[in-house]
Amino acid sequence: MTRTGFQKVLLLRSPDQRKTDTWTELFRAVSEVCPEVIEDLKARVFPLYRRLNWAGLGGADYDNLEGWAEAIRSDLLHTDCDGAILELYDKLMAWGKRWWLHHREAYEQAFWAFRAWEHAPEPEDDWPLLGRGDFFRVLNAAFRLEVSEWNPHLESESEFRLRVEAEYREALERYISFVRQRAEAEGLREEARRPNLGEHMVWLVLRQCKGWGYAQIRDFLDLEAGRSAVRDAQEALARELGLALRPTPRGRPKE
Known part of the structure; x- marks a missing residue:
């Protein structure tokens, strides 16, 4: 079920990475429900x-x-x-x-x-879920913060805390800006994390590889999702993957 009330999580990813991850998720689902x-x-x-x-x-x-x-x-x-x-x-x-x-x-x-x-x-028996290289080169630039020492003779504890917090915020913003610029220069773009991708891919595999209609998928997975939600997810993933969507079984569907 879709969860609401949560902030959308954005990731920086390349189109090639998204494509490969989506296909890897498909074969993960194949391994799980259609070995x-x-x-x-x-x-x-x-x-x-x-x-x-x-x-x-x-x-x-x-x-x-x-x-x-x-x-x-x-x-x-x-x-x-x-x-x-x-x-x-x-x-x-x-x-x-x-x-x-x-x-x-x-x-x-x-x-x-x-x-x-x-x-x-x-x-x-399981599909070897192999990655195909890094899509974002390692920057070799871990986030680090160097702050001059605290001299309690010249600076109170509260002043030191405020100074460290201010330097931390400034260094963090510089680091995020640096990594984001490098990532965008290599073609990475913001996209929302897809928390339901694995579940939706199972729906697609059961239709695509087993030829199941909604009623069989619903009974097999004990689904709460309705027919239109399952169909929409299957169609969206098939379009993204470039697959011809398998026709559903003919006849009046069982409810």
């Missing part, structure tokens, strides 16, 4: 990835994750590689379409999972 999506990827696609000799397939173009992501984006795989890679590519596309996750970002996330599973003797 068969991940099991299917492991069973049908990952073995093909594991069998390929990446070093011998096109050198720098295909021997790392970034090269593969670029190949997927440009569709070079259909004209510039052999049958083994084409088979893997086609199986991956089929996996995405089967679960209504047909999007470039879903396939790039899958390759991050492959990279993690490749180095694990027994891949975990």
Whole structure:
């Protein structure tokens, strides 16, 4: 349920960070309520990835994750590689379409999972929620405050307290201004924290991957949210992710 009466919390984030975090949240929800999506990827696609000799397939173009992501984006795989890679590519596309996750970002996330599973003797059932680098460079500028010592012969305790508090406020404002300017120069912008993102993503995954309508989702999660609230959240997230929203089951909905 939406909580009211609380101040909106604003964060400084880049569009790329928002996109990656949102997709990571989607696969977190998949792992939680629809693990068969991940099991299917492991069973049908990952073995093909594991069998390929990446070093011998096109050198720098295909021997790392970034090269593969670029190949997927440009569709070079259909004209510039052999049958083994084409088979893997086609199986991956089929996996995405089967679960209504047909999007470039879903396939790039899958390759991050492959990279993690490749180095694990027994891949975990959970999705490896891997980040992809820092979106905001470390400034190496921690907030510090240096105040000259208190000499009780020349300054009373109350005067010292007032001086420290004033210097602290001034230093804090300078530091916040400095970090904000650096962040905005790197493309970070204010956006509201989304406390309900995880819950709403579960609603989307249950519709997108399981094909459930509102009544099934409501009963499974013991929801208090109404039909329109669930539908609006699903549609908003599908638009943000660039996914074609799966049609809901036909027929008169159960109440």
